[in-house]
Amino acid sequence: MSKVLVSDPIDQAGIDILSQVATVDVKTGLKSAELIEIIGDYDALMIRSGTRVTEEIIEAGTQLKIIGRAGVGVDNVDVPAATRKGIVVVNSPEGNTIAAAEHALAMMLSLSRHIPDANASVKRGEWDRKTFVGAEVYKKTIGIVGLGKIGSHVAAVAKAMGMKLLAYDPFISNERAEQIGCQLVDLDLLMQQADYITLHIPKTPETTHLINAKTLAKMKPTARIINCARGGIIDEAALAAAIKEGKIAGAALDVFESEPLGESDLRSLGKEAILTPHLGASTTEAQVNVAIDVAEQIRDVLLGLPARSAVNIPGLGPDVLEELKPYMQLAETLGNLVGQLAGGRVETLTVRLQGELATNKSQPLVVASLKGLLHQALRERVNYVNANIEAKERGIRVIETRDASVRDYAGSLRLEATGTLGTHSVTGALLGEKEIHLTDVDGFPINVPPSKHMVFTLHRDMPGIIGKLGSLLGSFNVNIASMQVGRKIVRGDAVMALSIDDPLPDGILAEITKVQGIRDAYTVTL
Ligand SMILES: NC(=O)C1=CN([C@@H]2O[C@H](COP(=O)(O)OP(=O)(O)OC[C@H]3O[C@@H](n4cnc5c(N)ncnc54)[C@H](O)[C@@H]3O)[C@@H](O)[C@H]2O)C=CC1
Numbered sequence: 366m367s368k369v370l371v372s373d374p375i376d377q378a379g380i381d382i383l384s385q386v387a388t389v390d391v392k393t394g395l396k397s398a399e400l401i402e403i404i405g406d407y408d409a410l411m412i413r414s415g416t417r418v419t420e421e422i423i424e425a426g427t428q429l430k431i432i433g434r435a436g437v438g439v440d441n442v443d444v445p446a447a448t449r450k451g452i453v454v455v456n457s458p459e460g461n462t463i464a465a466a467e468h469a470l471a472m473m474l475s476l477s478r479h480i481p482d483a484n485a486s487v488k489r490g491e492w493d494r495k496t497f498v499g500a501e502v503y504k505k506t507i508g509i510v511g512l513g514k515i516g517s518h519v520a521a522v523a524k525a526m527g528m529k530l531l532a533y534d535p536f537i538s539n540e541r542a543e544q545i546g547c548q549l550v551d552l553d554l555l556m557q558q559a560d561y562i563t564l565h566i567p568k569t570p571e572t573t574h575l576i577n578a579k580t581l582a583k584m585k586p587t588a589r590i591i592n593c594a595r596g597g598i599i600d601e602a603a604l605a606a607a608i609k610e611g612k613i614a615g616a617a618l619d620v621f622e623s624e625p626l627g628e629s630d631l632r633s634l635g636k637e638a639i640l641t642p643h644l645g646a647s648t649t650e651a652q653v654n655v656a657i658d659v660a661e662q663i664r665d666v667l668l669g670l671p672a673r674s675a676v677n678i679p680g681l682g683p684d685v686l687e688e689l690k691p692y693m694q695l696a697e698t699l700g701n702l703v704g705q706l707a708g709g710r711v712e713t714l715t716v717r718l719q720g721e722l723a724t725n726k727s728q729p730l731v732v733a734s735l736k737g738l739l740h741q742a743l744r745e746r747v748n749y750v751n752a753n754i755e756a757k758e759r760g761i762r763v764i765e766t767r768d769a770s771v772r773d774y775a776g777s778l779r780l781e782a783t784g785t786l787g788t789h790s791v792t793g794a795l796l797g798e799k800e801i802h803l804t805d806v807d808g809f810p811i812n813v814p815p816s817k818h819m820v821f822t823l824h825r826d827m828p829g830i831i832g833k834l835g836s837l838l839g840s841f842n843v844n845i846a847s848m849q850v851g852r853k854i855v856r857g858d859a860v861m862a863l864s865i866d867d868p869l870p871d872g873i874l875a876e877i878t879k880v881q882g883i884r885d886a887y888t889v890t891l
């Protein structure tokens with residue numbers, strides 16, 4: 366049975382799902398060295414923001430197949446290191462969207478009405494109404510940095526509260542921003558005009574210290590800034606100084622450069638600053654959502670199925686996966702088949718999306734084709750994560766083409782492999798949405814479902830040849846399950862595809878090619 370390590374607190378709903386397929390150990394608060402010591406025993410690691418998954422941990426995780434982040438940000442995982450090792454990294458892109466957005470909005474209202482400090486003063490026995498005079502958000506301007514899932518929800522609620530919306534997000538179109546009711550502006554203008562600035566961007570090298578002494582200096586003295594995204598996007602020392610010097614009115618922070626927050630100037634600030642201990646996703650609902658979302662993906666990957674929200678599989682989002690899943694299986698099967706027909710080292714793989722398939726994203730199908738192609742060489746070491754890298758390292762050139770005019774089947778996929786031993790091609794389609802059929806081998810039309818063990822021959826279409834091959838296989842006790850011949854012209858060249866019950870015993874392929882009229886023979890195991 367597989368083993369899963371859960372190294373941060375995760376809702377029981379997730380543990381229950383993992384337990385269906387694995388032994389689950391929950392060990393929270395581990396130091397890095399302790400994690401390195403035990404990670405080698407586990408097939409999967411499930412974390413929240415408390416575990417930093419470094420390259421060292423990934424190197425020590427020799428059995429690891431998947432790292433599941435029960436949340437959005439994967440900045441605490443060395444994703445490139447995981448990708449190099451073929452480890453899938455998944456997250457829960459939407460499970461805590463509402464929780465994080467509501468926390469940011471709660472921070473904005475708390476800041477404008479001094480709720481935390483007013484509450485603390487009443488609890489101390491005071492009744493001070495003058496100190497806590499606040500400001501309304503109605504008709505004020507909110508500047509949203511990052512108009513993704515969380516930023517968009519913040520926008521919708523802020524709009525309903527009567528706020529004017531500005532947004533900075535270089536990756537969002539004006540049309541999308543308009544739909545949300547936001548005016549897209551550059552960061553400078555947003556910093557200058559907003560009364561409340563709220564950050565909803567990932568932490569990347571580009572966003573680290575995006576908000577610094579220089580950008581803070583552009584804010585109005587009455588403006589406040591909220592960070593419920595990631596610590597380190599704001600330069601904390603510069604922020605504390607700006608508040609102390611009265612250059613801005615305040616800040617609310619849920620996330621910090623170093624967590625838990627240690628000694629910091631931020632802690633000495635008064636009611637102008639509100640600090641929470643990374644609570645953005647801490648609602649009962651969000652924790653159930655993310656635990657289920659990520660546990661289901663870990664379960665699927667441990668069962669050999671693809672994950673719906675892998676962050677290190679190019680182009681494979683949940684919607685794409687849903688639509689392309691059966692075609693990915695087709696691509697993988699064809700890749701495996703053409704790789705075996707090609708035999709030697711493959712130098713070029715041409716992936717052609719045909720018919721209706723031509724309008725789809727090609728990247729996931731290319732990755733699946735490469736996974737199949739490399740299967741003979743790498744077995745389970747190749748997966749959707751590292752197939753591209755492995756192909757590149759082997760110098761395999763990938764050419765993607767499309768031909769929407771091919772109409773034999775609704776959608777079909779053609780792979781052509783050129784290598785040291787020549788060129789071979791296979792085409793396949795789905796019948797009844799899921800059933801894979803080979804529709805062409807080396808340019809000869811056929812229509813057979815692939816089976817585990819197959820023999821293909823290239824032969825002359827002439828009387829008696831099928832009988833001779835059948836007798837030969839029979840004499841070696843090889844049972845033929847099905848057989849089909851594909852030809853272009855009568856008595857010309859033809860391809861025969863045979864499904865056999867067991868692997869072809871050693872030495873028989875050479876015997877087959879001795880049959881008069883048979884030029885080439887190949888055996889494959891899929
Ligand atoms: N405090 C907490 O507990 C939580 C924090 N988060 C944080 O919130 C962040 C945002 O989450 P989502 O909205 O779900 O992500 P998302 O991916 O839907 O949206 C992020 C947006 O940021 C934009 N962006 C990227 N780089 C940018 C840049 N340099 N300047 C401006 N915009 C940029 C993207 O175009 C995208 O629209 C996450 O990356 C995570 O770090 C998420 C959940 C909970």
Ligand SMILES: O=C(O)CCC(=O)C(=O)O
Nearest residue numbers: 413414435436437438646
């Ligand atoms: O796991 C958590 O509580 C933090 C959530 C978070 O920061 C995220 O989802 O990016």
